Amino acid sequence: MNNFAKFWRQFYELGGYHNFLQGLKNTALIAVLGLVIGFIIGAVISIVKLIPSKHPIVKFFKGFAEAYVALFRGTPMVVQLLLMHFGLFPLIGLSLDSVFEAVIIFGMNSGAYMSEIIRSGINAVDVGQMEAGRCVGVSYSSTMVHIILPQAIKNIIPTIGNEFITLIKETSVVSFIAVMDITKSFQAIGTSTYEYFVPYIVLALVYLIIVLAITLGIKAIEKNLKKSERSGGVK
Amino acid sequence: MDNVLLHVEHLKKTFEKTAVLKDISIDILQGDVVAVIGPSGCGKSTFLRCLNCLEDPDPGSIIVFDDVNIADIRIDINEHRKNMGMVFQQFNLFANKTIIDNITFGPLNAYKKKLGFFKSIASHFNGGYKKEKKAQQEKALALLSRIGLEDKAKAYPSTLSGGQKQRVAIVRALAMNPKVILFDEPTSALDPEMVGEVLNLIKDLATNGMTMVIVTHEMGFAKEVANKVLFFNEGVIEEQGSPDELFKNPKSERLKEFLSKVL
Ligand SMILES: Nc1ncnc2c1ncn2[C@@H]1O[C@H](COP(=O)(O)OP(=O)(O)O)[C@@H](O)[C@H]1O
Ligand SMILES: [Mg+2]
Numbered sequence: 001m002n003n004f005a006k007f008w009r010q011f012y013e014l015g016g017y018h019n020f021l022q023g024l025k026n027t028a029l030i031a032v033l034g035l036v037i038g039f040i041i042g043a044v045i046s047i048v049k050l051i052p053s054k055h056p057i058v059k060f061f062k063g064f065a066e067a068y069v070a071l072f073r074g075t076p077m078v079v080q081l082l083l084m085h086f087g088l089f090p091l092i093g094l095s096l097d098s099v100f101e102a103v104i105i106f107g108m109n110s111g112a113y114m115s116e117i118i119r120s121g122i123n124a125v126d127v128g129q130m131e132a133g134r135c136v137g138v139s140y141s142s143t144m145v146h147i148i149l150p151q152a153i154k155n156i157i158p159t160i161g162n163e164f165i166t167l168i169k170e171t172s173v174v175s176f177i178a179v180m181d182i183t184k185s186f187q188a189i190g191t192s193t194y195e196y197f198v199p200y201i202v203l204a205l206v207y208l209i210i211v212l213a214i215t216l217g218i219k220a221i222e223k224n225l226k227k228s229e230r231s232g233g234v235k
Numbered sequence: 236m237d238n239v240l241l242h243v244e245h246l247k248k249t250f251e252k253t254a255v256l257k258d259i260s261i262d263i264l265q266g267d268v269v270a271v272i273g274p275s276g277c278g279k280s281t282f283l284r285c286l287n288c289l290e291d292p293d294p295g296s297i298i299v300f301d302d303v304n305i306a307d308i309r310i311d312i313n314e315h316r317k318n319m320g321m322v323f324q325q326f327n328l329f330a331n332k333t334i335i336d337n338i339t340f341g342p343l344n345a346y347k348k349k350l351g352f353f354k355s356i357a358s359h360f361n362g363g364y365k366k367e368k369k370a371q372q373e374k375a376l377a378l379l380s381r382i383g384l385e386d387k388a389k390a391y392p393s394t395l396s397g398g399q400k401q402r403v404a405i406v407r408a409l410a411m412n413p414k415v416i417l418f419d420e421p422t423s424a425l426d427p428e429m430v431g432e433v434l435n436l437i438k439d440l441a442t443n444g445m446t447m448v449i450v451t452h453e454m455g456f457a458k459e460v461a462n463k464v465l466f467f468n469e470g471v472i473e474e475q476g477s478p479d480e481l482f483k484n485p486k487s488e489r490l491k492e493f494l495s496k497v498l
Contacts, residue, residue, distance in 0.1 A: 128327035131289055132404075136341025136411055137317035137348075146340070150331045 007189060007198040016189045023185035030102045030174060030181070031167045037107025038163070042114025045069065047144065049119060065115070072112035078173045081105055085177040102174045110167060117159045121152035154225055161218035165211050182206055238265040240415055240446055241286065242299035246306070248281055249293055255281045256292075257470040263415070263448060268441045270457035270478070271450045273467030274493060279450045282467065283417050286448065287319045288312050301414075317345055320408025320416035324424050326400040328392035334403055335388040338375035338410045343368060345411070371410070378406040382436060398429030402436055409440075416440070418449040454497055458482055466490050 010016045045065045051058055072080065084105050089096070096104075125148050133143030153160075172183040186203040190196035241263040248256040255278045263269055271279050284290040286298060288305055298306040305315050329337050346367045347355040358364040379385040382402045392400055401421055408416050421437065422430045434456050440447065441460050451457055457464055458478045466474040466481060466489075474481060474490050482498075485491045 126325075126327070128323060128325050129329060132321075132323065132327035132329065133340075134289065134313075135287065135316055135319075135321040136344070136407065137313045138341060138344045139313055142344060147329050147331065154331070 003195050003198045006193045006195050007202070010189045010193050014192070016185070016192070019180060019185035019188050020182065022180045023182040026099050026102075026174070026179055027168065027171045027181045029099060030106050030171045030179075031164065033103045034106030034110050034167050034171075035160075035164050037103070038110025038114045038167075039118075039160070041108065041111025042116075042118050043149070045111065045115035046119040046122060049115070050122060052140075069112045069115055072109050073116075077106075077109055077170050078176060080109055081173060081176055098174075098177050098179045101177065102171070102179050106167060106171070110163065113163060113166075114160070117156050117163060118152060121156035121159075122148055124155050125151045157222060157225070158218060161214065165214055168210060168214070169207065239263070240265050240267070240300070241448075242297070243286070244297040244299075246282075246285060246296045246298065247293040248278075248285055248290060248296075255470050256285065259470075259472055261465065261472065261475070263446065265446060266444050267446055267448075267463055268461045269448045269463045269465060270461035271448060271465045271467060272452070272454070272457060272493075273465075273473075277467045278470045279467050280419050283321075283419050283448060283450055286417055287316055287321055289321075313348075317341070317411055318414045320411060320413035322401070322404050322408055322416060322418045322421050324420040326392075326397070326404045326424070328395075328400055328404055328407070330392055333389050333391055334379070334384070334395070335372060335375050337392065337403060338378060338407045339368065339371040341407070341411050342371045342374075346371075375406075375410060378409060379403075382406060396429060397425045398432045401425065401429075401433045405433075405436055405440075415446040415448065418447060418451070420450050420452065422451070422453060452497065454482070454494075466493070468493075 011020070045068065048058075048061045048065045051062075081102070085098075085101060089101065129147050129151065130140075130143055133147050134140070138146075171181050174181050175184040175187070183203060186199040186206075189199045193199075239262045243259060243261045243263070246256055246259040247254065259282065271282065273279055281290060285292045285296070285306075288298075291308060292298065292306045296306045297304050301315050301318060303310055303315070305312060328334075329340065332340060343364075346364075347358070350358055350363075355364075358367070376385055376388060379388055382405075384399060384403065387395060387399065387403075392403070395403065405416075405421075418437065422433050425433060430453070434453065437447070437449070437456075438460055449457075449461070461478055464476065464478050464481045465472050466487075468487075468489050474485065474487050481490065482494065485494055
């Protein structure tokens with residue numbers, strides 16, 4: 001039996017695809033929810049960093065935000081995963097489903113990167129936009145929410161797309177805390193057939209296809225956004 | 236004097252040790268059209284931006300507006316900015332909003348603020364907000380038709396010409412029913428053929444009695460529309476008076492030199 005036939009038998013006839021589907025679901029769940037949580041954390045951190053105030057409370061939060069970003073950007077994802085799963089979570093008596101744990105840790109990690117992305121997006125919006133908002137009596141925070149952030153987010157959609165792709169690829173480390181993801185599902189096939197080359201090639205192809213599909217999706221979104229702002233008002 | 240709209244006293248502004256405004260005092264009266272002229276870098280924009288506290292004046296400066304000293308950082312400046320419109324050289328229309336939403340954004344925000352947090356949320360359910368929005372949109376459309384741009388209501392700013400953008404920026408300020416409008420070189424970023432349409436709109440406002448402070452390089456316009464001209468030089472008001480006094484009989488050497496260059 002050639003290697004590909006071995007793979008196919010294990011994947012299809014012996015039910016390896018159940019793992020794969022489970023893994024696909026978990027990978028998607030961790031990456032998508034991680035991105036959403038990361039965005040929320042990132043938005044809060046970037047705004048805290050940008051608040052033009054020297055108030056002691058604001059300063060405290062600014063310091064916290066700096067430390068958070070330094071910590072999560074300064075250590076590898078796997079280390080964060082291991083540290084929290086085997087160290088911090090048991091220490092504080094938190095026992096969660098491993099997939100849910102992974103979602104939280106990926107979200108926290110992504111939040112650090114996302115804060116830098118959002119901050120650069122906000123900085124790229126012309127200062128005149130904030131001034132114009134303030135000049136019709138609107139507060140700093142309302143102008144931020146209604147005028148600056150929408151434009152900033154539009155600017156950074158391609159970068160957020162890249163962050164999403166990075167997250168998907170990084171989810172491959174969750175097998176360290178025993179979560180079934182795409183990588184682990186193909187590893188399991190190799191373990192059963194004693195042949196790793198074909199499963200890993202297929203694994204690589206699966207990631208490649210997912211990433212290409214997302215890239216196309218982002219391009220489509222970008223194009224759509226550009227079009228809407230060029231509309232001359234005739235609906 | 237109860238017709239003083241803006242009372243400026245000992246206004247100073249320092250950027251990192253450079254004194255840009257050095258002790259400026261001036262009263263702006265109801266209905267005044269004040270032209271601010273002077274060489275570039277002399278502090279005209281800084282003066283204008285201090286009037287509505289876009290730049291915080293140095294401590295000790297006094298700007299009385301709405302019967303309070305708005306230079307005092309403890310007051311809620313948003314309340315007073317509602318009554319003080321501003322038009323920028325670069326238009327600064329909200330890029331993510333349609334023309335009509337650009338105009339209604341400020342008034343609708345003021346409506347929500349007046350109601351307070353809970354009532355403003357409630358207003359989304361009891362029809363109050365919808366009613367206010369409709370009223371503001373009608374007002375915005377009326378303003379747009381005044382400048383002949385009602386067909387652009389649903390367009391985005393990026394589709395408008397410079398002259399159109401600036402006229403929208405002016406009616407956006409008008410929609411707040413301000414007591415005074417500040418203009419910072421409103422025609423300097425425009426192609427020459429669009430300068431006229433913007434100046435005509437400002438003249439129109441002047442005719443209707445709007446109080447305005449206009450930083451401008453258009454001396455002809457200043458002569459025609461302003462009743463008071465301030466000549467700024469190196470952070471002080473070097474000379475002030477009616478357009479006739481300043482343009483026909485300049486006293487200081489600096490103003491003579493400046494006029495010889497620009498006229
Ligand atoms: N935010 C700022 N920080 C530091 N210096 C500034 C700032 N804004 C203006 N200045 C300086 O203040 C001076 C006056 O500027 P400005 O009021 O813009 O002049 P004008 O409008 O008359 O051309 C200039 O020398 C300028 O470099
Ligand atoms: Mg200027």
